[in-house]
Amino acid sequence: MKAVVQRVKKTTLKVDGELISEIPFGLTVFFGVMMGDTKAQAEYLAKKIAALRIFEDGNGKMNLSVKDVGGEVLFVSQFTLYGDASHGNRPSFTQAARPEEAEPLYLYAAEKLAENGVPVKLGVFGADMKIEQLNDGPVTILLDADGK
Numbered sequence: 001m002k003a004v005v006q007r008v009k010k011t012t013l014k015v016d017g018e019l020i021s022e023i024p025f026g027l028t029v030f031f032g033v034m035m036g037d038t039k040a041q042a043e044y045l046a047k048k049i050a051a052l053r054i055f056e057d058g059n060g061k062m063n064l065s066v067k068d069v070g071g072e073v074l075f076v077s078q079f080t081l082y083g084d085a086s087h088g089n090r091p092s093f094t095q096a097a098r099p100e101e102a103e104p105l106y107l108y109a110a111e112k113l114a115e116n117g118v119p120v121k122l123g124v125f126g127a128d129m130k131i132e133q134l135n136d137g138p139v140t141i142l143l144d145a146d147g148k
Helices: 041-053 099-115
Strands: 002-015 018-023 024-034 061-063 072-077 121-123 129-143
Touching: 002 041, 002 099, 018 072, 018 121, 024 121, 041 099, 041 129, 072 099, 072 129, 099 121
Parallel strands: 024 072, 072 121
Antiparallel strands: 002 018, 002 024, 002 129
């Protein structure tokens, strides 16, 4: 399981031109599930994302979490995080979990993130989403459920 965490000033997510989710500031999280991933890994990442201190305090140091600053999370499922382009130029997605395995873990991770005190808004699983975001910093952190 992987997550790409980006600090943002604003993010909007649309499907077929319709606004589905929007956050005024906080984190946009792109979340990928690999075959064989578990609920324990989802819980680990949810806890890590909620506690990640990547917002500046009064001294300009990255010392505050999204929860500390009253931000929100836009949580987006993204199987392409498991794209493997090591052989040729067309990525293979054979390591990505099948939708019937990935969607419940995506929803479970979002639930656990909310239980950690962070307002969470979702994308639409499996949809062709159009996402506009204003990155802040930019600050981008890559997380792996295996702690790598």
